[in-house]
Amino acid sequence: MRKPLFVAMFVIFFTNVTRPMRFLPNFRRRTYSIVNFLNTSERIWTVQTSRPGNTTCQYDHVRRINPRFVLFNRTLMQGRTRYSARLRGEFFEDHKNEEYVTALDFRPMFRAKLIFAGENNVCGVMKLGSMTGAPTTYYELQVRNSSLEIILYRRCWHHFCNVARHSRGVYNPHCQHLIRLGI
Structure with missing residues (x-):
C-alpha cells in the first residue's frame, strides 16, 4: 500500500516540477495611443490634477491632428481671468x-x-512633465465633454487615484456655463 502511494507521489512531484511554475499572472503593460485619445472634435476637460495651483475650467480643443502632430487650444481660468494658448504636440513613432x-x-x-x-477613449490619465523652470511631474484626469458623468469615467478615476497621491478638482458644471458666456 505504501509503495504505490509513494510511486504516485513521486510521479506527481516530478511531472509538476518540469512544468513552468507561475505564482503571479503574466502582465504586460498596455500602451495607449495618444493620437486616438486626442482625435476628437469635443473639448477634453481636465477634471482632476495633482498639480498645485488655482487653475479651474481647463480644457483642450483640437484644431488639427495627423499621425505626426496635433494643433490645439488650451483654455483655462485662473481666478476670474481666462487664458487661452495655441499649442502644438509632436508625436513619437516609437x-x-x-x-x-x-x-x-x-x-x-x-x-x-x-x-x-x-473604453472608446472617453477619458484618460496623463502623466505630465514640465520642461520650463524646475522639473516637475504631475497627473491629470482628462475627460471628453460628452462623458462628464462620473459613471462614464469611473475606471479612469480609479486609475488616477492610484497614481496621484493628492489631487484637486479643476472641472465643475459651472465651467460649461462660462464657456457659453465666452468668459
Missing part, C-alpha cells in the same frame, strides 16, 4: 502614448504621456 508639447514658436512647454485610457 512611443505611441507620448507627445512633446510646445508653443507655436516651438518653445518647450511640457511632455505628456497617456498612461491609461478608458
Whole structure:
C-alpha cells in the first residue's frame, strides 16, 4: 500500500516540477495611443490634477491632428481671468502614448504621456512633465465633454487615484456655463 502511494507521489512531484511554475499572472503593460485619445472634435476637460495651483475650467480643443502632430487650444481660468494658448504636440513613432508639447514658436512647454485610457477613449490619465523652470511631474484626469458623468469615467478615476497621491478638482458644471458666456 505504501509503495504505490509513494510511486504516485513521486510521479506527481516530478511531472509538476518540469512544468513552468507561475505564482503571479503574466502582465504586460498596455500602451495607449495618444493620437486616438486626442482625435476628437469635443473639448477634453481636465477634471482632476495633482498639480498645485488655482487653475479651474481647463480644457483642450483640437484644431488639427495627423499621425505626426496635433494643433490645439488650451483654455483655462485662473481666478476670474481666462487664458487661452495655441499649442502644438509632436508625436513619437516609437512611443505611441507620448507627445512633446510646445508653443507655436516651438518653445518647450511640457511632455505628456497617456498612461491609461478608458473604453472608446472617453477619458484618460496623463502623466505630465514640465520642461520650463524646475522639473516637475504631475497627473491629470482628462475627460471628453460628452462623458462628464462620473459613471462614464469611473475606471479612469480609479486609475488616477492610484497614481496621484493628492489631487484637486479643476472641472465643475459651472465651467460649461462660462464657456457659453465666452468668459
